[in-house]
Amino acid sequence: MKQGTIGFQWQRRSLLALSAAGLLLAATQNAHAVARFGTECQADFQNGWQTTLGNSWKRCEWFNNELDDTDTKVFYYNLNGAKSYFETPNDQVELDNVHLTYVNTHGGGWATRSVWAMWNQDVLADSTNMRLGDESYGLSILSTYSCETLKHDDNKMWTRMGAIFRGGARMSTGSHDKVYDSITTDEVGEDYADNLQSGDKIKYAWKDANSDWATDQDLTIMATGTNQSNCHSRRDNMKWQNFGSYARLRDGDNGWYCYSSWNNL
């Protein structure tokens, strides 16, 4: 990274930090006026190091086109050089600079972390380097159309995703196994945005948007709470219109994690 860029980022970070408390307060109290969102997507990858996602741009652009009817699109970036903007060094510039980030790339659920493929060869964003919700506007909802990143069948979901929620992020939506790239799933971003706008609970907004009954979609959403019942309440009632009314839970405030998942048992 260029020196000048570092300087700019730190200067910007300082300015943002000065106003962070006020912004967070405003965002929390104003449960939902006009929210901010961003999109991080990739279709092709450097030197073909990952399989092309032929419908990624449609998925993301149509998400943007729908949601910006009611809310503010802050960015729509590709994933070239995106790792530091997902992770702690620069997340205040992108993921934490909005209330919701929608991501489309390849993912993986490892024993100790979830990973998202960047455009750059061999570069992965790593969930254990991500602490979201504690800077700038503070991310509330991380929605990733990626495989496996919300895997939960090995009792390691919290190991993988805990770092993200310790920053105060409120919900994550994704997949515990596979979500498919296909012409039958190119509209799922648009439908997700539409469902959010309609006032659906986030869990159902995600589920209904990504199901077409032609494709084997494995969908999961995740939330946290101070305890089990608090977690269930947050998981089951949070909406795009009310997420700000749910307290941010940071670090040890997160006593419980919970998920809803749609499975072919």
Add this chain to the structure above:
Amino acid sequence: MKKFSNSKNRLAIPLLAALSLAAVETAATAADFPQRVAIGATSAKYGVNATAVPLLRREPGPGIGIMSSQLLKEFSASTDPVTTAGDYKTSRGVDKINFIGNGWSLQVFADGTRIKYRNYDYLDGANNKPLPVASRLTQSQLEKLGREFIATKLKSYVRLGANETLVPYFTEFQIGGGGSTLPDSKPAAEEVFASTVIFARSVGGIPVLGAGSKLAILFANDGRAAGFDLDWAAYQDTGIAQKAASLTEIQGRAMKLFPFDLRSTDTKTTRFECGYFDIGARKRDVEAPVQAGCLVHANKRQIVDKAVYAADPTSGHTIAAHMAPIPAGATIERDASWPQALRLLGLSVPNVDVPGDKRAL
């Protein structure tokens, strides 16, 4: 109308051994009905499983206005969870209309042949007690409940032609789980909150694949329907026959059209199902017939960190999952909504992509 004969033994099984497409692995999940398992097995052996299929015309629906009025009226007096009783708000999109009532929502799409209804308030209400996974509704119970709901509540919207049948396809369950964030905690036992049964349609014994000809009924744990999806148009035989491509030809097309190598050792083909392909009301090319196609689900588990993988084979990877509808007619009809068909026909596929912006690095 011409007659078409099934030819289950048209392709010799030993030929499969010579085919280069990777074996279909774990094609059937426990949630698949036997009818779907049979579709997969037959497709793997014979492809379309007919020497030819009649091209179908998907008849236009009544339009979203007429259809939504009919639904709102029909369910307005219902005291079941599937109800449109009470006041509601209406909003219109480009190809859809939304109604949001007290706890329920209804969406009607395109020409009125695609419908989504939900009563999530009922599903999330106090009356819907979570169940242990082992106590969930069984597949046979769900099939029975689904058929009853279709026959009694959706009979005006789900009509079957003389040579058409309803095919139980698969089931899906909404599961809840979680656990303490304290180290070494055991997870709470998972519970079931809802169950969905999905039906497809067969025409002349040929299953219809894709979003079209699908019915999904969502049930609460008490067995009451709380939602449904349908994409259900009437089909008419065009009187034109489409000769089916051979299994070898179809598999060759799949290899050509897939974004990754289906023969690779890190790739699994999890489904290979052949029949008609109907992409559904929202996306279809109204000028195109419904023609033969095979849906191929495959995923590639790519090792991206060899050191991590060496230490723990459950780690160090990314997953790419792709589903492609592969044209399965010996000759292919033009269909603007089907990029794979256009590519095989040598036609250009319009590029409407708007890539993400480059960030200043």
